[in-house]
Amino acid sequence: MQPVLIQLDAVTFAWPGQPRLLDIHSFALYRGERVFLKGPSGSGKTTLLGLLGGVLLPDSGSIRLLEKSLPELSAAARDRFRADHTGYIFQMFNLLPYLSLVENVTLPCRFSAVRRERALARSASLEQAALDLLAGLGLSDPQLLRRSVTELSIGQQQRVAAARALIGNPELVIADEPTSALDTDSREAFLRLLFAECERGGSSLLFVSHDSSLEPLFDRALSLKDINRAATSREVL
């Protein structure tokens, strides 16, 4: 078994003035693992990702990423830790419209020295690292690379976002419904490319979606409902 990357124990969270949203007894994600986390919207997915990113703090319990307890770090240290070790892909419109395609991909290296060094250890320059990743994700047409990111199709935009999440080999890639705006054929193609690049970079993937048709492609699939005791207790009520 691979070492643990994320470990959640007895984590509870509630937004101020609202009933408890999350109550996770135990959740672990291992290095190199590809996990599918299923949950309908409003089930606390985004909140969970906020906790994993260190943007939100749990009311109680421990969240450990790479053996580090996130709640014990200062806000600035959590920000740095996230930048160094986590890549994000969102649902859509992931890119900054005023940056070029390659600039969008290299963005994390501007804020994280760790990821810059890792990218430079593999490639001659950040631009080269970005180009390599984009090529791996099927974006190598030089004409395409010169385009403004707003002129790309959504599928192409998501692949650029994936390259950005992967640059500098973060230990964890979190994808929040990245395929919901894609049609069925491109969903699978996108996932295969994403898997291949995660594997090459040694990144674990936490894939959050409500679309269970993608489940079989993953190492492990679980439902937020199953790990979140707050959800069941609410349903009982």
Add this chain to the structure above:
Amino acid sequence: MYLLRLAIKSLANRRFSAILTVLAIALSVTLLLAVEKVRTEARASFTSTISGTDLIVGARSGSVQLLLYSVFRIGNATNNIRWDSYQQVAEHPRVAWAIPISLGDSHRGFRVMGTSASYFEHYRHGRDQALEMARGAPFNDLYDAVLGADVARELGYALNSELVLAHGTGSVSFVDHGDKPFRVSGILRKTGTPVDRTIHISLQGMEALHVDWQQGMPARGAASVSAEQAREMDLTPKAITAVLLGLTSRISTFAVQRDINQFGGEPLQAVLPGVALQELWSLLGMAEKALFIVSLFVVLTGLVGMLTAILSSLNERRREMAILRSVGAKPRHVFSLLLLEAASLALAGIVLGLGLMYLCLWLAQPLILSRYGLFIAITPPGLYEWALLSAILAASILMGSVPAWRAYRQSLADGLSIRT
């Protein structure tokens, strides 16, 4: 450094509103700098209306009043100086030269001043500039007149034109000196001082005009004296209005001033032109300060426009902030980004405003010189201007911290979730 690039690229992406904002700031900066420039130049020009004169002597009244009528040709003297008093003052051992001035007549709204040849020799304005003749020569004949540049231009007089002077100083006069017309012997070069609006004649000419006058009215019939008859008479003036004095040494200014103020013959006063000019300027300074304050408010308006533009863009940029946060930007990066944005807008506005100001100056310089006689030198911004511009930049950064703070709070609250 990378944040600055991001800020500029983000601005370039919203270039329409960015350009408008920069333009608003630039125009306000141009206005402020132009007002400052005109203010300092006008002040310099004002204080250099008269130079080289050590003392102005007149009948006892206020120093500002004396300055106003003797130098600016505004208002009237309350009293005259007797000719023998003038002679005594002029012969004071420490007096190098004396220019007698006699006022009271006018010609179509322009003041007529009787004086002597020493006026053309010793009168100085600006940075010790002497009067120069554009055409012709100083008066030679009894009925010669030398015109200031504006008089000649506005009334369309050339050399040898004839003019009839009027008694009194109104622009419409019912009593004129039609029997003794004057001839233009010379026209002075433009000075940018009240000299341009003065008609100069000799003291004797002034005396000849009034030689047959009794109780403020011209003599009639047999008692009247013709122009030719007047030439034969003794035309030594009985009184003059004021005297400009140059001293042998500037050190003796206060001693001579005291001597004149304690003059036994009649009550006289001597004032230092520089001191009187300062006194007068402090009266005019109010308008000048008001102008400055108005232009400061215009700059403030420009900066508020910038604030509005940035603030209103914040909501639609929440996604941008969330993306930046997800790639590792800290909330303080978001804060700096917004601050840099405000600073870039203001800096661009200031640079453009500076350029616009010099362009306007370059275009307007000849116009202002010919219309108002005010020479505005095109010089690089001085310490004061730089201080003003830095203050504007500082103010813009201060104002930029408002949207920056909001974006900071927003990105703390939003975290990585994208809300649009």
